[in-house]
Amino acid sequence: MLKLIKLDQGGPAWVEDSYFDVPDEEPTPGQGDVLLSFARFVEEGEALAAAGRKVGVRLNADEPVEALAPHLDRVAMVALVFPKFRDGRQYSQATLLRMRYGYAGELRAVGDVLLEQGRFMARCGFDAFAPADGTGPEDWAGALARYRHVYQTAADRREPNFALRLQAAEGA
Amino acid sequence: MYRYDALDAEMLADRTAEFRTQVRRRVAGEITEEQFKPLRLMNGLYLQLHAYMLRIAIPYGALNSAKLHRLAHVSRTWDRGYGHFTTRTNLQLHWIKLKDAPDILASLAEVGLHSIQTSGNCIRNVTADPYAGAAADEVDDPRVWSEAIRQWSTFHPEFSFLPRKFKIAVGAAPDDRTAARIYDIGLKLRRGRGEEGLGFEVMVGGGLGRTPYLGPTIREFLPTRHLLSYLAAILRVYNRYGRRDNIWKARIKILVASLGAEEFARQVEAEWKAMVETGEAAGIDVPEAEVARIRQAFGEVPFEDRPAASAAFEAARAGDPAFARFVRHNVLPHKVPGYAIVTVSLKAPGEVPGDCSSDQMDALADLAARYSFDEIRVHYEQNMVLPHVALDDVPAVYAELQRIGLSTPNVGLASDIIACPGLDYCTLANARAIPIAQDIAKRFADPAVAEDVGELRIKISGCINACGHHHVGHIGILGVDKKGEEFYQLTLGGSGLEDARLGEILGPALPAPRVAEAVDALVDTYMRERAEGERFVDTYRRIGLAPFKAAVYAEAH
Numbered sequence: 001m002l003k004l005i006k007l008d009q010g011g012p013a014w015v016e017d018s019y020f021d022v023p024d025e026e027p028t029p030g031q032g033d034v035l036l037s038f039a040r041f042v043e044e045g046e047a048l049a050a051a052g053r054k055v056g057v058r059l060n061a062d063e064p065v066e067a068l069a070p071h072l073d074r075v076a077m078v079a080l081v082f083p084k085f086r087d088g089r090q091y092s093q094a095t096l097l098r099m100r101y102g103y104a105g106e107l108r109a110v111g112d113v114l115l116e117q118g119r120f121m122a123r124c125g126f127d128a129f130a131p132a133d134g135t136g137p138e139d140w141a142g143a144l145a146r147y148r149h150v151y152q153t154a155a156d157r158r159e160p161n162f163a164l165r166l167q168a169a170e171g172a
Numbered sequence: 173m174y175r176y177d178a179l180d181a182e183m184l185a186d187r188t189a190e191f192r193t194q195v196r197r198r199v200a201g202e203i204t205e206e207q208f209k210p211l212r213l214m215n216g217l218y219l220q221l222h223a224y225m226l227r228i229a230i231p232y233g234a235l236n237s238a239k240l241h242r243l244a245h246v247s248r249t250w251d252r253g254y255g256h257f258t259t260r261t262n263l264q265l266h267w268i269k270l271k272d273a274p275d276i277l278a279s280l281a282e283v284g285l286h287s288i289q290t291s292g293n294c295i296r297n298v299t300a301d302p303y304a305g306a307a308a309d310e311v312d313d314p315r316v317w318s319e320a321i322r323q324w325s326t327f328h329p330e331f332s333f334l335p336r337k338f339k340i341a342v343g344a345a346p347d348d349r350t351a352a353r354i355y356d357i358g359l360k361l362r363r364g365r366g367e368e369g370l371g372f373e374v375m376v377g378g379g380l381g382r383t384p385y386l387g388p389t390i391r392e393f394l395p396t397r398h399l400l401s402y403l404a405a406i407l408r409v410y411n412r413y414g415r416r417d418n419i420w421k422a423r424i425k426i427l428v429a430s431l432g433a434e435e436f437a438r439q440v441e442a443e444w445k446a447m448v449e450t451g452e453a454a455g456i457d458v459p460e461a462e463v464a465r466i467r468q469a470f471g472e473v474p475f476e477d478r479p480a481a482s483a484a485f486e487a488a489r490a491g492d493p494a495f496a497r498f499v500r501h502n503v504l505p506h507k508v509p510g511y512a513i514v515t516v517s518l519k520a521p522g523e524v525p526g527d528c529s530s531d532q533m534d535a536l537a538d539l540a541a542r543y544s545f546d547e548i549r550v551h552y553e554q555n556m557v558l559p560h561v562a563l564d565d566v567p568a569v570y571a572e573l574q575r576i577g578l579s580t581p582n583v584g585l586a587s588d589i590i591a592c593p594g595l596d597y598c599t600l601a602n603a604r605a606i607p608i609a610q611d612i613a614k615r616f617a618d619p620a621v622a623e624d625v626g627e628l629r630i631k632i633s634g635c636i637n638a639c640g641h642h643h644v645g646h647i648g649i650l651g652v653d654k655k656g657e658e659f660y661q662l663t664l665g666g667s668g669l670e671d672a673r674l675g676e677i678l679g680p681a682l683p684a685p686r687v688a689e690a691v692d693a694l695v696d697t698y699m700r701e702r703a704e705g706e707r708f709v710d711t712y713r714r715i716g717l718a719p720f721k722a723a724v725y726a727e728a729h
Contacts, residue, residue: 064412086210086293088333092411095330099452116194116203116211123329133207146193147186149179151323152400153455154330161179161323162462169461 004108005137007127012140015128019056019077035079038063041071049074058110061089069101078103080126082111091124098125098155118143125155173236173547174319175469176284183326184281187288191215192274199271214294214332216262216287217273221599226265226273227290228280232300232318232342233261233550233557237541240548242283244533250276255533257518257526259590259641260339261299261550262290266597288326293334295325295407300342301349302551305473306559308507311363312370314344316467317399320458324400331407335414336422338407351552351668353386354378354644356424357406364393371395376406376436377428380638385425386672388433390440397460398444401453405444409436473545473560478510482563488570497619498570498581512563514544516556516573517580517588521617524606525591526554535576543569554590555583580619586628586695587613590641594634594651595658601634603651603658603684608632611688625695628708629667644668646709647694648675649687660687664694664720665712679721693723 002017009015019035022028028036028044033054036045041057048055056077057068068075078097080090090109097103108128109121115135122144129140150158159167176184191211198208212218216227228243235243243263247255250272251265258264268276280286290297300318304310321340325331331338341350344361352358358375371393378387394402406424415421428436447453489496504513516536519525528536536556540548543565549557561569573579582588589612592598594605609632616622631645635652642648648663660682663675682690695708697720702711712720 085207086333087416088293088331088335089412089416091330091333092408095408100446100450114207116207117333120327120329120332133203146190147327148182149186151183151326152328161183162458164179165177165465166459166461169465 002110002130005129005131005140006106007122007144012129012137012144014137018054021058033076035077038068041075045071045074056106056108059093061087061093065093065096065101068097072097072101072103072105075103075105077106077108077128079108079110082109082113085112085114085117087112091120094121094124094126095155115139115143119146123150123154123156123158173234173470174231174315174466175471177469180323181281181284184284184286187215187286188274188277188281191277195270195274210292210333212273213292214289215273215277216290217270218291219599220266220597222597223267224270224273225597226268226276226287227258228255228263228265228285228287229290229297230261230263230285230550231322232298232304232315233302233552234300234304234315235537235540235548235550236546237537237548238283239285240533240537240540242280242285244530244537246276246279247533248530249279253531254527254529256524256593257528257550257554257556259552259554259592259639260290260297261302261552262297263550264593266593291337292332293336293338294332295328295334295338295340298322298325298340298342299350299355299552301344302549302557303349303504303513303559304344304549305470305547306506306511306513307345307347307349308505309345309347310361310507312344312361313467313470314342314361315470316463317344317359317361317372317396318342319466319470320400320463321403324403324456324458330404331411334407334411335416336419336424338410338424340403346670348668348670348672351641351644351672352378353672354380354384354641354668355387357403358387359399361396362393364395368393369395372399374402374406376440377425377433379423379425380633380641380643381423382420382636382638383426383429384638384643384674385429386674387425388428390433390437396463397457398453400458401447401456402440402444404453404456405440405447409439409443413439473547475508475511475545475560476562478508478562478564480509482510482566485563485566488567494581494619495567495570497623498579499566501581501585501623502583503566506560508560510563512561512566514558514561514566514569515551515583516558516578517582518555518578519582519588519613520577520580521587521613522610525589525609528556532576532578535572536578539569539572553583553588555588582616582619582622584627584629585616585622586625586630586691587616587622589613589630589632590645591632592634592639594632594640598634600637601651602636602653603634603660605632605634605640605649605651608649608651608660608684608687612691615688615692625699626707628695630691631666641668642666643674644672645675646707646712647691652681654681658684660684662687662690662694662724664717665709667709676717678717679725682724690724694720697723
């Protein structure tokens with residue numbers, strides 16, 4: 001079972017992953033929550049969702065979120081795969097899911113997920129992480145709290161410095 | 173000088189603390205060098221040939237005396253008593269120790285300096301016109317917009333792991349003093365027609381390196397209020413579709429060139445339109461009140477009412493030919509009567525281009541405090557600029573520059589050479605750049621000779637990465653490795669300014685000892701062929717490559 005850190009527990013905490021990550025070459029199990037590749041989701045997702053199953057979609061960095069967008073109401077979870085921590089495409093994909101397509105479900109970072117990129121991921125709307133570097137919730141709590149302020153608006157909707165300044169000026 | 177508020181200062185303090193943690197984790201072996209590398213790189217820390225190199229950001233090249241004094245202190249305390257100013261207006265310290273880096277950053281943070289995003293595949297330190305706030309031809313102060321970009325791009329969560337590094341330059345005058353067309357994004361502020369107010373011409377996809385391109389304009393006029401969201405749209409298209417399979421094809425110039433400027437522009441406009449429609453753009457663009465706050469945080473320079481002419485200045489010019497020469501080459505008119513812009517050349521013949529000793533930094537900081545309203549700039553041509561000197565004070569400034577060895581009257585002349593650190597320091601280099609620059613500069617050490625030759629921009633890179641901008645030199649010199657020996661390929665006729673173009677290859681590469689004499693032959697050809705008022709590059713453009721080529725290669729036989 002995947003070790004997963006989630007943010008919706010009042011801070012980073014381990015949770016049990018209920019999804020079975022289905023490899024493309026294996027059949028979909030007959031019960032339980034499943035995580036499918038985008039291609040498999042297109043084939044099977046609708047029927048599984050209609051049967052009351054929770055279905056997650058695993059999206060690679062070269063599979064554009066635009067293709068997933070029309071199906072989002074049937075998706076219970078999206079897992080964006082980081083092929084290499086240096087590959088930043090999924091930050092844009094996450095931002096688009098949250099800000100353009102209004103996706104509000106679980107957004108999971110999987111693949112080469114490292115603590116030091118955690119705050120960027122959280123700001124782009126990821127709320128679940130499968131760390132590949134052996135770090136745990138305490139490390140993540142520290143890393144996500146390192147910065148008291150942010151300079152720009154992002155999917156996490158934190159108030160950027162320019163908004164805080166404006167509020168201070170209006171309050172004064 | 174933009175004054176940091178508490179929020180800016182706390183951002184820096186948090187960064188310093190974070191880096192201390194990252195260094196501790198690396199030293200303790202909790203993270204691998206491969207994992208540490210992008211983290212240290214985001215703090216400007218490179219592992220070079222001999223030691224760690226720290227690249228300190230100087231946002232849009234602007235310093236005050238406190239900051240420059242601190243750079244002097246840091247380079248004296250933790251390095252070897254000097255630093256190297258780069259074509260990106262940063263300061264590099266080439267001999268620091270990893271264990272000292274957190275202390276250096278803490279010291280820099282006390283005066284609002286840092287090394288954030290001076291390396292790594294992120295949005296790098298933004299550069300701007302070095303004469304901002306002083307030039308008569310600017311339509312607005314480009315530093316205001318540069319600072320807005322600095323803040324927006326700092327720790328940007330979406331754009332910190334781009335396919336490759338990303339550089340933005342901001343100008344605000346018809347004369348380009350930023351080399352905008354060789355930047356990933358070049359912005360030129362201009363006045364719109366009628367009621368349009370101010371807006372940016374947006375150039376995207378310029379760059380040098382092994383496949384040089386001049387950036388095409390993808391938008392003629394972008395109203396200033398949309399600046400950041402439009403930049404975000406460009407970056408998003410690049411982040412998603414720029415190549416990641418090959419480091420040499422990963423810059424945005426390759427994406428723009430492969431799609432074509434028109435198709436790239438279409439994709440950016442479509443992305444931006446979607447950002448506007450979903451309200452994302454409105455959240456990104458800073459409100460007018462914040463732009464006004466930034467403007468105010470730069471402060472008004474309290475210029476005095478002065479007569480346009482200065483008797484003291486004119487007397488010095490008439491009485492001292494050396495001073496008169498300095499004025500001809502290093503002093504420019506200012507937008508305020510009675511003031512001048514003074515360029516301090518870091519290109520004394522025999523010295524390393526861009527190097528400045530800690531003592532010189534201290535002396536320059538004192539000059540800035542006393543004579544230039546506490547402002548001093550780094551010019552991307554690796555010189556310094558005192559932007560606001562009263563004409564009455566120029567003789568005193570000159571005298572002090574003479575005392576500290578920085579009065580070389582050669583701005584824009586043959587000995588004002590741009591050179592990267594080259595094989596003397598850099599792991600990427602194929603050949604040395606500094607000794608070549610020194611060889612050439614010595615030939616033009618006589619100021620009368622350099623002045624007679626006139627404007628001649630020589631740029632030297634020690635490898636194809638082109639940190640010395642050789643493609644856009646009037647004479648460009650590129651170091652190449654030929655079976656373990658250093659050779660140099662010459663190009664002619666490049667320019668990075670408003671007449672931007674890439675240089676043309678002169679002929680087969682030359683061995684190191686022949687480079688300076690080849691430059692001599694090129695200059696001799698120009699002197700023989702030039703028409704009244706022509707610069708080197710004008711003559712080249714008129715008569716073409718052949719006579720120059722003949723002069724250099726005929727002499728080999």
